[in-house]
Amino acid sequence: MTSAEEILPQPERALPRTVDRVVARMREIGAALPPRDGVAVFNQVYLSVTEEVGRRLTTGYFQDPGLAEELDVRFAGRYLAAVDAAAAGRRPPACWRPLFTARAHPAVRPLQFALAGINAHIGHDLALALVDTCRAREAEPAALEGDFDRVGDLLTLLEERIREELMPGPDLLDVADPLTHLVGSWSLERARDAAWAAFRGLWGLRGLPDLAEEFAERLDASVGLIGRFLLTPLD
Template structure:
């Protein structure tokens, strides 16, 4: 049984809340977990208020999506290496010279540009749908992600008395945009969907995507202190 099959959205939230209590102060994975917990709580609220056209389908997508992050956490905890897209965050999670905003964006980069398109495809297969069937709700989920990303940037950017580090930080995090990430993720959905009848090619492209996303995450985690 996979994590997505075993957990509901509420159980995913409970799992991440329990994880949050285990992270030491300053842990980079803990920074991202806190951000992602906010996203998941917002999605849970929207599932019951008419925000999504297909709440049941989006509940499944949310669980499948979360499973990829939770599997990376489990891999690292058991001494295994997580997927390439996640490795920079887990390898550099304890660096004191990396700003919390960098950890947050590196996690979002891995989860949006790699995990989200693969999760959309998994959900489409599971529910017998095509990407076009979920396009509208996909963009609604992206709106939630964008809302939290904007809040996180505002909260974590250095205050005026830390401006000595602000220029270096802004230079590094300026390479990543959630709008570009969302567009790239949807393009990956469409490209991989076209390869669904060629599984070897699809797997090769997905593996290359994981590596390229990991390269961006590593750049986002360039020390700034």
């Protein structure tokens, strides 16, 4: 059987620069992996979010569609870079390592894979993508806040759908399932708030690169710790 490293996109490929290209990459990754693979589970979740963002770029949903697209592409690029690093045998950021390590574990459930990927991406990558976008656009954080909240609203709706689709049933037994207690300890809304706070902290430290780097490294490690908790084998 072909290994995950062999079937994922090659790391030499440049990262996408439009939402449409991001969607194409995610579809390619999803088509190449077994559905039960932990990365494939998260990839499908993230693909549906990115497709929705792409649809809303032309509907007036975002205050600044160009800025929103750049943020979305830079954000997605950090996930795709982690995929490429794993495919090349390199270590991805600490926040992503639990997912790539546990991706084939038979006692980790699909909902855990989905939430661990969301945790890594929101908890670590989002703050850095916001900083990158502000620097590239020579913008202040306030310019991104409105569309940041709009994307957050889409993510919240998606999280509810994920929990409904991937949480095991029947409902009467959910309260006794350890998964219910595990995922109930993590909140997308709190993760979003923490990401914005981390972004403001990094932006405030932009003139102190050594401190900013240390801050980012500690953020990466702490988000990775949460990811290991979310991927606790339950069966």
